[in-house]
Amino acid sequence: MVFNNLYPAKVNDRLWKFLLSTYVTFDTGDLNNLSSLLYNEGEEFDGDEYIATNGYDTIPNFLANGLDIQLNQRVTQIDYSNSKIKVTHNGKSCEADYVLVSVPLGVLKNNSIQFTPSLPTTKQNAIQKVGMNCVNKFLLTWNSVFWDNEQYIYYTPEVKDKFNFFVNVNKNNPTVNALMTFAYADYARQTETITDTQIIDEIMLHLKDIYGNSIPNPTNILRTKWQTNENSFGAYSYTAVGTEMQHFNDLANEVNNKLFFAGEHTNIDYFSTAHGAYLSGIREADKIIALL
Ligand SMILES: Cc1cc2nc3c(=O)[nH]c(=O)nc-3n(C[C@H](O)[C@H](O)[C@H](O)COP(=O)(O)OP(=O)(O)OC[C@H]3O[C@@H](n4cnc5c(N)ncnc54)[C@H](O)[C@@H]3O)c2cc1C
Known part of the structure; x- marks a missing residue:
């Protein structure tokens, strides 16, 4: 406009x-x-651009090497009301001391995961206010x-x-x-x-x-059909009308030192990017390690 x-x-x-x-x-x-006020936010890296000619999944496959990753497990509930957190996925449940939620912003917007107790209002507000592009x-x-x-x-x-x-x-x-x-x-x-x-x-x-x-x-x-894909409900976050930069930090903030949040939408400097998502994972892993 x-x-x-x-x-x-x-x-x-x-x-x-x-x-x-x-x-x-x-x-x-x-x-x-x-947002005409925030359209230019976000940092850039210097250096040349490269194309992963053998597929971008080369990078996550490398990072996943040696890890126990269970695919096709859709989380529907996270109950963090007790000292052990209960995560429900595919009708089963498991318990954990800490949980790192790294689903896309679109999935949070869609309320695909039921949190008990509800997420703090600042986080719920940020989930609403930050935009999800397609x-x-x-x-x-x-x-x-x-x-x-x-x-x-x-x-x-x-x-x-x-x-x-x-x-x-x-x-x-x-x-x-x-x-x-x-x-x-x-x-x-x-x-x-x-x-x-x-x-x-x-x-x-x-x-x-x-x-x-x-x-x-x-x-x-x-x-691709990223908007209707129930694993994403959109492509990546952006500064919509009504977004404030603080909302990215609200999305990143841990809850009760038990529930942690990663993903591109939690990175105030590099939101919307693959490297932003990667760096946010390291940031949250460091927070959890510090608590062990
Ligand atoms: C077309 C397109 C082009 C892009 N181009 C670039 C680019 O040039 N450069 C760049 O840096 N970035 C680009 N991006 C953005 C980049 O791909 C994303 O920012 C990045 O992949 C986000 O990573 P993430 O870990 O936050 O989320 P994702 O990679 O989406 O990972 C989230 C994971 O959560 C899983 N999940 C969802 N719901 C549940 C659930 N209920 N239970 C369990 N698991 C669940 C999903 O299946 C997925 O595996 C592009 C994106 C698109 C769509």
């Missing part, structure tokens, strides 16, 4: 829509609900490459936040003939109600505008 008021002539400019979408909405959050990814594969041999291929669509750039996967993985594209914010949420065929048609309109009508349809599509 602030941008539209300041630059009314730019409202329908495709290049401006592209820039706001790719460099503001993707990096910081839903432009329609982004970004979805779409990976399309073809039998052969018809696109430019560039790392990124850009497009300026009429509709903001809609498939406006393509990562050329083939550039780093010459055996994979794939392009990956994105949808952000409300358009990302909308895509989750659209079939694969419709999504492919929409993406192909953009690619045909660049490469002509004779390009073939993809042979396969892989896509």
Whole structure:
């Protein structure tokens, strides 16, 4: 709204829509609900950017090496009213002296976990006030490459936040003939109600505008649906209208020295990022170790 008021002539400019979408909405959050006071918060690391060409899961797999991690255990209740905390998951329960809650902000917003007693009001307020953005990814594969041999291929669509750039996967993985594209914010949420065929048609309109009508349809599509995914309910946190920076600390604060909180949304300096999530885990582990 602030941008539209300041630059009314730019409202329908495709290049401006592209820039706001790719460099503001993707990096910081839903432009329609982004705090104009806090949009630029968060720290950056220096140094070069690297692409994990053999998959980002290489990093968590390395970190998980040697740990006893039980997958597919959905926590539904955490009762911290007694000295031993009772955690209920998949209909079973277990006890612990300390619990580190590292589910995404979207899961906390959705009240998927019942806490007994209820979480303190400051934490509940922060859960409500910090925003949860949505970004979805779409990976399309073809039998052969018809696109430019560039790392990124850009497009300026009429509709903001809609498939406006393509990562050329083939550039780093010459055996994979794939392009990956994105949808952000409300358009990302909308895509989750659209079939694969419709999504492919929409993406192909953009690619045909660049490469002509004779390009073939993809042979396969892989896509995320982070908004409706019950393990996340969104992509990452952002400073929405009504967010205050203190809310990130409220999200991080431990309760009764028993219940601890980690995750990107608990890192005031590096919220919304993978490194923010990683550093928050180390921060909370140190707190628990100090109590042992
Ligand atoms: C499309 C997209 C692009 C991104 N790009 C970047 C980028 O370029 N750089 C960057 O730094 N970050 C990026 N991010 C953000 C980054 O991925 C997140 O900030 C980071 O993964 C958050 O880590 P986390 O540990 O807080 O949460 P998660 O990685 O979401 O981990 C939370 C875990 O909790 C589990 N869980 C949920 N509910 C329950 C439950 N009830 N019981 C038990 N377990 C549960 C989930 O299954 C999940 O395993 C991107 C995110 C998206 C979606």
